[in-house]
Amino acid sequence: MPGADKKLIMNEKAEVFFSDHEEKIEEDFENPYFRPEIDRGALRKILLESLQPTTVVWNSHFISMEKENEGWLLHFKNSPSVYADIVIACDGANSKIRPYITDIKPFYSGITMLEGNIYDAEKKAPNIHKLLSGGKIMAFGNNKDILMGQKANREIGFYASFKADERWATNNGLNYNDKTEMLNWFRTSYPEWSHIWDELFENTTVPFIPRPIYCMPLDQHWKALSNLTMLGDAAHVMPPFAGEGVNMAMLDALELSDCLTSEKYTNLLEAISAYETTMRKRASVIAKESLDNGELMHSENALENMLSLFSNHSTLDKT
Numbered sequence: 114m115p116g117a118d119k120k121l122i123m124n125e126k127a128e129v130f131f132s133d134h135e136e137k138i139e140e141d142f143e144n145p146y147f148r149p150e151i152d153r154g155a156l157r158k159i160l161l162e163s164l165q166p167t168t169v170v171w172n173s174h175f176i177s178m179e180k181e182n183e184g185w186l187l188h189f190k191n192s193p194s195v196y197a198d199i200v201i202a203c204d205g206a207n208s209k210i211r212p213y214i215t216d217i218k219p220f221y222s223g224i225t226m227l228e229g230n231i232y233d234a235e236k237k238a239p240n241i242h243k244l245l246s247g248g249k250i251m252a253f254g255n256n257k258d259i260l261m262g263q264k265a266n267r268e269i270g271f272y273a274s275f276k277a278d279e280r281w282a283t284n285n286g287l288n289y290n291d292k293t294e295m296l297n298w299f300r301t302s303y304p305e306w307s308h309i310w311d312e313l314f315e316n317t318t319v320p321f322i323p324r325p326i327y328c329m330p331l332d333q334h335w336k337a338l339s340n341l342t343m344l345g346d347a348a349h350v351m352p353p354f355a356g357e358g359v360n361m362a363m364l365d366a367l368e369l370s371d372c373l374t375s376e377k378y379t380n381l382l383e384a385i386s387a388y389e390t391t392m393r394k395r396a397s398v399i400a401k402e403s404l405d406n407g408e409l410m411h412s413e414n415a416l417e418n419m420l421s422l423f424s425n426h427s428t429l430d431k432t
């Protein structure tokens with residue numbers, strides 16, 4: 114989505130403190146601060162279309178598995194059991210397979226994000242749509258944030274992001290299907306924020322989705338197995354404040370496939386062990402960055418923090 118990486122940094126009154134909308138952003142994939150955007154749906158389509166049509170067996174809800182011979186017998190809710198020589202868990206943050214590898218659990222980051230999506234945003238939320246101008250907005254005020262971005266099909270996705278108790282999502286008594294109630298919550302919880310932002314809450318396609326943000330311990334370790342491993346959020350869920358979750362998951366998949374097909378390793382245990390050692394080390398550095406960014410973005414000086422971060426991260430073509 115060319116242009117979707119352009120950003121505005123604002124305060125709670127929607128005053129702009131940083132904009133790269135007028136600048137030419139250098140498209141340089143070697144530059145670590147070049148942040149090209151892709152919509153989830155488009156990426157999913159590209160990945161699926163790169164596979165043989167029968168590779169993905171849809172509607173297979175994994176329930177449990179047990180050891181059988183050298184491999185595993187997997188049981189599903191709605192389809193017959195299947196034997197596999199090797200299982201690669203990529204079933205996300207609440208992985209049902211991860212416990213077969215380790216007991217280590219994610220910890221709550223202290224931050225909850227409340228997600229809303231607005232379809233046909235140009236018509237439904239014209240003022241926000243104009244402000245966003247096809248890019249991203251990060252707004253900071255009084256320890257709270259609003260983060261949003263242009264998505265495909267004229268959709269806007271946004272998050273109200275704030276520090277909250279781990280059980281906030283279930284204990285707050287809010288009806289996530291009731292836009293008026295959610296707008297009232299916003300007005301009460303973000304009292305200093307301009308009415309410009311109300312348009313988001315008035316036009317969200319309900320339900321709103323609360324997302325308590327979790328992270329795997331940075332020093333996690335487990336004993337490698339010869340017939341079972343994991344990748345992506347199943348292995349290292351982390352807060353989204355470095356925007357690296359999908360990059361990490363894809364790099365895991367690439368590195369794991371390299372290890373499994375490399376002649377460097379004499380057996381599967383060695384190959385999986387090498388993959389996991391590198392993966393844990395890499396993911397832990399990025400998870401730390403994500404946690405640190407989360408703190409910076411939800412602190413009293415969030416606006417100043419982010420202005421200083423982005424002035425150091427420029428990809429603008431100065432030539």
Ligand SMILES: Cc1cc2nc3c(=O)[nH]c(=O)nc-3n(C[C@H](O)[C@H](O)[C@H](O)COP(=O)(O)OP(=O)(O)OC[C@H]3O[C@@H](n4cnc5c(N)ncnc54)[C@H](O)[C@@H]3O)c2cc1C
Pocket residue numbers: 173174175176203204205206207208209226324344345346347353356357358359360362
């Ligand atoms: C609020 C928020 C915002 C984010 N923003 C960004 C961002 O801007 N950029 C970014 O890179 N990352 C972002 N992330 C992180 C990103 O979403 C994840 O890192 C990424 O989706 C991980 O991919 P995955 O394939 O490991 O897991 P998932 O994308 O969670 O995929 C897991 C898959 O497993 C399936 N599954 C689960 N359980 C079972 C079961 N029992 N049986 C069968 N299938 C099952 C699920 O249906 C799903 O298809 C964000 C995360 C959150 C919470």
